[in-house]
Amino acid sequence: MSFLFENSYYIAAVGLILIGLYIMAAKKNLIKVIIGLSFFETGINVLLIAAGYIRGGSAPIFSHPDMQAGKMVDPTPQALVLTAIVIGVAVLALALSLAVRLYEHHGTLNLRKIRELKW
């Protein structure tokens, strides 16, 4: 039980990544595939945050004289995740706008029916 508790963030991250991959592999609708992509990216962000997180830690600012550096959360992964979120937003926005275009051309978002280019 303690294993689950100690690694709960990692388990959640891997779970989200696997859920995202499953959705992308199994779903036919392009919008759902894009939702899966969003799950996948969120999972990776949680993984990055978990790599630098300390349970019960504080922000890395010496706001109080008797704060110790050892109990501070690593800020670098949070900066990385901020960047990764922005990149993810760009990818999702582009994917959704392409989905709109695809619907205009084919009248469907079912990927099994869009087979012009040998999917």
Add this chain to the structure above:
Amino acid sequence: MVNPVLLLAVPLGLAFLTPLLAFISDRIARYVPVAGMLFNCVVSVSLIPSVLNRPIIVQTGGFAPPFGINLVAGPLGITLAAVIALVGLAVSVYGLAYVKEGATVKYHVLYLLLLTGATGVVLTGDIFNLFVFYEILCISSYALVAYSGDKNGVEAAVKYLIQGSIGSGLALIGIAILYGVFGTLNMADIARNIGSTGILNTTLFIALAFMVAGFGVEAAVFPLNAWLPDAHSSAPAPISAILSGIAIKVGIYVVVRIVFTVFGAPSMFMLLVVIGVVTLLIGEMSAFSQNNIKRMLAYSSVGQVGLIVFALGMATTGGISGGLFQIISHALAKSLLFLATGYMIYRSGSMEISSLQGMGKRMPLTCCAFTIGAFSLVGLPPFAGFPGKFMIVRAAIAQQQHLFTFLIALVLFGTIIEACYFFRIVQAAYFTGPREEPDAGKQRREEAPLFALAPMLGLLVFIIALGVYPEPVIRLLDSCAAELLNRFDYIKGVLG
């Protein structure tokens, strides 16, 4: 001496300046990519002599490495930056004439961003920064594949986007694991922490596998190349040229940099060699069976990627400089082929190979450029493809192992298939007449416009010059190979 950071800052700044300039006049906006790439070309070539002495390390924000983000302008990075700028310049001049319809301003912005991303990837020394530049490259290429907005382009772009995003996601997982283990993002610092044993523990091996698989999607090595034929064949001609010439080479660079410099993992070399040969054979055989000329060229790129990965996987000085030479010659020749094909398709109105019959009379100069590009890719002597392939064959035989002799035989077999399908097109263009020509005696000449012919001619000059006199480039590439093989020099150069 110029600061290498300008290679990134100038195109990036120009990219975001373009929409503002377009308010004044669309005419100015069209010339912005040409100006940016010309600047990059001059700066990167002028930096080559000084980086051969010692790599230039650029600190950003005053943080000395391993803290902060740094740029490492070593021989390999600057050489690739020069190739990117050269091909980018040729293709942007071509774009002046070719890109007329649709959102032309956005095209130029995205085009500059793509090249900025590619240059950033080859110059950066920070692994997360590498990921960010890689994503700039990928996102702008997803958008550019769909630029024309037609049925095939959008479908190919969706496919490319989904597969590319999964790939970069996997790479980010690898980066997260590395950060979790070492607490640093500087590539030299990670390499120092991994050490020189050559044996990786399980965690590091998982990180390596995630990163090779993730970045391998852009490199289009065999099991990960499903997106390439669609994306490269559905994109507009200049974009196909830049994707085949630059984008996949950047993917190969990342994989090689991670395997050689960051991890120093000799256990991966054999995998690269085998993947390379399989990719080569599958690419060439698929190309042989295509009727659509752009799909054929796209599959031929897959084959060439296989050859390059095979050569780099040999991990000897000869093999690596042969592979790098092949990167340069393929970048020049394949972009030339796509540019020439762009106007041949434009004039004939069809991508079918059969519709190119008699093109040698209708567009003699364009066809001549296509023929020379094809000859160079196949590896005929006076052109740039020959020294590259010759160096690879020599390096494989110098290994003195039966396995490599067998593999190089397979590679040469692939080259024969390549020659078959390229000569088929050359034959169709020159030696068969158009099927229904009402006044065949008149010989209608419909040459491509001047702005399209000039970059083709420029690339041709480079192909012939490299083929006739490859010595200086080979010497340069030998020091690039040394940079990849001696990871301790790299670590010492960055961390001091």
